[in-house]
Amino acid sequence: MRSVNVPLGNRSYNILIDRNLLKSLGSECSKLGLGQRCAIISDSNVAPKFAKTALASLKKAGFDPVLITFPAGESSKSLKSVQSCYDQLAKHRLERKSFIVALGGGVVGDLAGFVAATYLRGIAFVQVPTTLLSQVDSSVGGKVGVNLKAGKNLVGAFYQPRLVLCDLDTLNTLPLREYRSGLAEVIKYGIIYDAPMFADLERNMPKLLKRDINALASVIARSCEIKADVVGQDETESGLRAILNFGHTIGHGLEAISGYGKYLHGEAISIGQVAAAELSAQVLGLPREDVDRIRKLFKRSGLPIKVKLNAGQMKRLFAAMMLDKKVSSGEIKFVLAEKIGRVAFGQKVSMDLIPPVLKTLS
Numbered sequence: 196m197r198s199v200n201v202p203l204g205n206r207s208y209n210i211l212i213d214r215n216l217l218k219s220l221g222s223e224c225s226k227l228g229l230g231q232r233c234a235i236i237s238d239s240n241v242a243p244k245f246a247k248t249a250l251a252s253l254k255k256a257g258f259d260p261v262l263i264t265f266p267a268g269e270s271s272k273s274l275k276s277v278q279s280c281y282d283q284l285a286k287h288r289l290e291r292k293s294f295i296v297a298l299g300g301g302v303v304g305d306l307a308g309f310v311a312a313t314y315l316r317g318i319a320f321v322q323v324p325t326t327l328l329s330q331v332d333s334s335v336g337g338k339v340g341v342n343l344k345a346g347k348n349l350v351g352a353f354y355q356p357r358l359v360l361c362d363l364d365t366l367n368t369l370p371l372r373e374y375r376s377g378l379a380e381v382i383k384y385g386i387i388y389d390a391p392m393f394a395d396l397e398r399n400m401p402k403l404l405k406r407d408i409n410a411l412a413s414v415i416a417r418s419c420e421i422k423a424d425v426v427g428q429d430e431t432e433s434g435l436r437a438i439l440n441f442g443h444t445i446g447h448g449l450e451a452i453s454g455y456g457k458y459l460h461g462e463a464i465s466i467g468q469v470a471a472a473e474l475s476a477q478v479l480g481l482p483r484e485d486v487d488r489i490r491k492l493f494k495r496s497g498l499p500i501k502v503k504l505n506a507g508q509m510k511r512l513f514a515a516m517m518l519d520k521k522v523s524s525g526e527i528k529f530v531l532a533e534k535i536g537r538v539a540f541g542q543k544v545s546m547d548l549i550p551p552v553l554k555t556l557s
């Protein structure tokens with residue numbers, strides 16, 4: 196078993212990474228000093244696959260779990276779903292010492308985490324991520340929340356889980372498109388923090404695409420180490436944490452203007468990161484060779500790197516980008532790369548540069 200600690204003083208927690216871990220959910224939760232009553236929050240794809248094992252494990256360890264599900268998909272990451280979860284938690288009489296288990300991908304984790312952060316003014320929660328994206332990124336670091344029509348993640352909180360349990364075996368049933376989506380966040384870590392990791396990904400992409408278990412375990416652990424290191428230094432994004440947002444200003448904008456239906460998160464930020472790389476070349480002199488390596492790695496992962504927007508869509512994209520949380524005094528602050536492995540945050544960029552940059556992706 197691999198274990199990564201997220202260092203946040205008395206709110207520190209571990210990320211456990213191994214095969215066949217779901218069976219240990221109950222025994223791991225027993226170590227946390229939580230109440231007996233708990234709710235698994237999951238979605239309509241994940242619950243039929245994994246809820247039975249999770250419920251049995253919790254019961255065996257003496258917990259009293261109930262299961263709450265909602266329809267799978269990004270459109271469920273909404274205030275409407277939050278309300279429905281609150282109603283069901285009240286119906287099942289969860290108490291202050293009760294806890295929530297988020298069983299699923301990033302949509303489940305972000306939504307269930309927000310519900311945990313706010314129900315009874317906050318009850319404990321445990322993340323059990325079942326997608327690659329959620330194992331390498333969304334289950335770690337405590338950003339929880341939901342979307343508004345106007346923009347991604349506009350309502351939320353910073354609220355840390357008590358434990359993250361990544362069962363590698365759950366990834367076996369993940370559809371290929373979803374798996375690739377997770378690779379976009381993995382590649383991000385190489386670009387923002389770890390040039391040798393980026394080079395390893397270039398070498399090992401064929402193995403990763405075959406879901407080779409050793410390659411996967413290493414990549415998940417390294418991604419979690421990087422995220423834990425960044426979050427440990429800047430939990431609430433007063434500065435450094437913004438680097439985790441590389442490629443997200445344009446990526447989130449694309450998700451919002453397409454009504455959260457066209458692109459998966461990883462697909463949108465694949466395009467966003469290629470655009471950010473092109474922008475970095477112009478603003479920070481990111482070497483052309485690095486831009487090309489970035490483009491090529493996303494492409495080899497099977498992720499989209501092209502986008503074509505008409506004038507109306509470009510206008511809507513700009514409006515969505517202005518709702519980015521990195522906007523300050525009406526100006527978007529970008530995360531840009533100086534070279535692979537090193538980025539700078541808080542970069543002012545003239546909006547005039549965006550349409551020509553997106554043109555290079557058409």
Ligand SMILES: NC(=O)c1ccc[n+]([C@@H]2O[C@H](COP(=O)([O-])OP(=O)(O)OC[C@H]3O[C@@H](n4cnc5c(N)ncnc54)[C@H](O)[C@@H]3O)[C@@H](O)[C@H]2O)c1
Nearest residue numbers: 240267300301302303325326328332333338365368369460
């Ligand atoms: N909080 C954060 O720090 C953070 C970081 C990155 C992304 N996010 C958010 O995460 C969300 C994307 O997460 P995601 O990519 O996990 O999407 P998701 O939760 O929608 O899961 C993807 C799809 O796979 C299904 N699924 C999940 N696990 C499965 C499994 N093991 N087998 C078969 N099917 C399975 C789901 O039902 C869903 O249909 C976005 O909303 C994004 O904004 C949050």
Ligand SMILES: O=C(O)C(=O)C[C@@H](O)[C@H](O)[C@H](O)COP(=O)(O)O
Nearest residue numbers: 332336338347348436439440443520
């Ligand atoms: O954890 C972070 O910080 C991130 O930015 C991780 C991102 O991959 C993730 O998509 C996050 O949800 C974006 O947050 P937001 O603050 O830009 O909404």
Ligand SMILES: [Zn+2]
Nearest residue numbers: 380443460464
């Ligand atoms: Zn992301």
